[in-house]
Amino acid sequence: MxxxxxxxxxxxxxxxxxxxxxxxxxxxxxxxxxxxxxxxxxxxxxxxxxxxxxxxxxxxxxxxxxxxxxxxxxxxxxxxxxxxxGDKALCSMHLAKAGIPSPKTMLSFSSQMAQSAMDSLSYPCVIKPVIGSWGRLVHKINDSDAARAVLEYKEHLSNPMHKVYYTQQYIEKPGRDIRAFVCGNEIAAAIYRTSENGDFRTNHHLGSCVSPCPISNELSEICSKVSSLFGGEQILGIDLIESPEGLLVVEVNSTPEFAGCQKASGIDIAKKIVQHAAKMVKN
Known part of the structure; x- marks a missing residue:
């Protein structure tokens, strides 16, 4: 093979x-x-x-x-x-259509409407580039003055994708999020990613601390729904946050890094990926 x-x-x-x-x-x-x-x-x-x-x-x-x-x-x-x-806006649309719980999200195409969207979400809220990774250019917006400053900055960026304004409800979380690594329709491993420097972003790339996360029924069920949304045979990194109402899916990654997840969980994720691919070839 x-x-x-x-x-x-x-x-x-x-x-x-x-x-x-x-x-x-x-x-x-x-x-x-x-x-x-x-x-x-x-x-x-x-x-x-x-x-x-x-x-x-x-x-x-x-x-x-x-x-x-x-x-x-x-x-x-x-x-x-x-x-x-790879496009946060498209991903959020598909999650919403499938009824998968996620933070309230709004999409705008002018700085004026983006300001209005953030005002309606209330502060703090979050603005993200629709395409990007590792937490780059993700901002927590604490008030309308900060919103205007960030929007003015984005107006002067040359990439036209920065004129697509993706704003999201800020969810108070316990200083951490969850990354579930899914192979096919199975959670291979899950970890907590905890920020140690006060940053609301918990990307491992930004230096968050990783630790094992137990796979609860709730986590298993919501990840299964996300996996099914993509056909049940893909390899996904699903990012979730713990809210008072339950788990919310924030992002789904199609090329997830797994160094932190493999280290914290002790599970050979690379081998699970290869085995999953081999199984798909045989089928």
């Missing part, structure tokens, strides 16, 4: 996936997305029947997965999953 691994750089995750494939006796074709040249029509590029997507770039992941489907082969994750999860 041969799998492919599309990556942008040699990270902890790519090294672990290579190691896991070797231990499972699976031949792994290593494909650097920066060296790809994808021909359309005749002389199409050769790929294994199934590839694991670990590109850092959202656009690289999207186009390579689309190309795999053009070749009638399998990409994990699928192009549809990458497209939806």
């Amino acid at each position: 041969e799998l492919g691994l599309v990556y942008s750089q040699i990270s902890f995750e790519t090294k672990e996936l290579m190691r896991a494939a070797t231990e499972e006796g699976i031949l792994l074709a290593k494909i650097n997305d920066n060296e790809l040249q994808l021909s359309l029509g005749e002389n199409a590029a050769h790929f294994p029947d199934c590839i694991l997507m670990r590109s850092i770039s959202h656009s690289h992941s999207l186009y390579v997965s689309e190309y795999m489907e053009y070749l009638q082969k399998t990409a994990i994750n699928s192009a549809a999953t990458i497209r939806i999860c």
Whole structure:
């Protein structure tokens, strides 16, 4: 059996996936997305029947997965999953349509309407770029003056996607959030991510402390609903917060890092990913 691994750089995750494939006796074709040249029509590029997507770039992941489907082969994750999860607005729409609980979210296309949206959400609230990761350019807005300052700053950013204003209700949480790592329809592991510097963002990339999180019935049920939303065969990092009303899904990641999750849980997540991909090939 041969799998492919599309990556942008040699990270902890790519090294672990290579190691896991070797231990499972699976031949792994290593494909650097920066060296790809994808021909359309005749002389199409050769790929294994199934590839694991670990590109850092959202656009690289999207186009390579689309190309795999053009070749009638399998990409994990699928192009549809990458497209939806890579855009917070699209992801929130799909979560809302499926009735999956998440913070109240508003989408605007001018700074004036974004200001109005934040006023209606009440302060504090949160503004995020629709495309981005690692907590970059995510701001907690404490009052209308701060909202005006951030919106003025965004108005001068060159990327037109910054003119799509994604604002969200701020949820008081116990200084932490939950990252559930899902393979197919199963939670492989879950961790708490706790901020140690007072930052409301709890991304592991920003230095949060990670610890094991028990998999409750509530967590299992909500993650199963999210997984089913994407077909039940994808690899997802689901971020949730504990609110007085219960767990809320904040984001769904289609290329989730798992260094912190694997370390805190003691579970070999890389091996679970490889085993899941091998199972999909056999089926």
